[in-house]
Amino acid sequence: MNMKTTIILTAFRPSSVKISRMERNIYVPPQGPPQGPGPSREIYPLMGEENIFKMLSDFYQELGKSSIRAMFPENLEEASRKSAKFFVQVLGGPPLYVIDHGPPRMRARHIPFEIDEAARQVWLSCFMKVLENADKKYNFPLQHMTGFKDFLEGFSAWMVNKS
Numbered sequence: 001m002n003m004k005t006t007i008i009l010t011a012f013r014p015s016s017v018k019i020s021r022m023e024r025n026i027y028v029p030p031q032g033p034p035q036g037p038g039p040s041r042e043i044y045p046l047m048g049e050e051n052i053f054k055m056l057s058d059f060y061q062e063l064g065k066s067s068i069r070a071m072f073p074e075n076l077e078e079a080s081r082k083s084a085k086f087f088v089q090v091l092g093g094p095p096l097y098v099i100d101h102g103p104p105r106m107r108a109r110h111i112p113f114e115i116d117e118a119a120r121q122v123w124l125s126c127f128m129k130v131l132e133n134a135d136k137k138y139n140f141p142l143q144h145m146t147g148f149k150d151f152l153e154g155f156s157a158w159m160v161n162k163s
């Protein structure tokens, strides 16, 4: 379903980008928000904060080399730390993201970026690359890898906002 919803993008714009008023049609994935259980909350206690930050730093390095690099801020390291706080929280750690940035509302926060299926595939492939040997690199518990990848699949599908 490609809902022809016109949304006026005044909220959630990055402060570095000056958009006073912009309109476009927003694609709404027909399956709706992800319904799965989410990744295991045992992951954080096993990996620890430092490893999660390192994993996200490496992920943003990959994004930096990818065809969707232009979507991301110049300072990838800083951007990676913001994402890492969200992942700490999702993987069972303290609510670092909420404390610093408020309610996640991830789909809404991604609306200012035009994310189509092709962009999603690039994003996912960058993450898949980082997850290779993640047990050795970040002490990622392999017994939870499938659940984590399922989460990334489902959640990323919900971030798509352009047909």
Ligand code: HEM
Pocket: 068, 071, 072, 073, 079, 080, 082, 083, 084, 086, 087, 101, 106, 109, 110, 113, 115, 119, 120, 123, 124, 152, 155, 156, 157, 159, 160
């Ligand atoms: C579908 C592919 C996706 C694309 C193309 C994408 C792209 C982006 C872009 C351009 C930003 C803003 C720049 C930044 O601060 O890094 C961003 C922010 C972020 N993304 Fe994504 N994203 C995708 C999926 C996801 C998924 C699946 C998650 C989580 C599971 C996620 C988590 C985040 C977080 C936590 C932020 C920081 C939000 C904030 O500004 O506070 N993204 N993403």
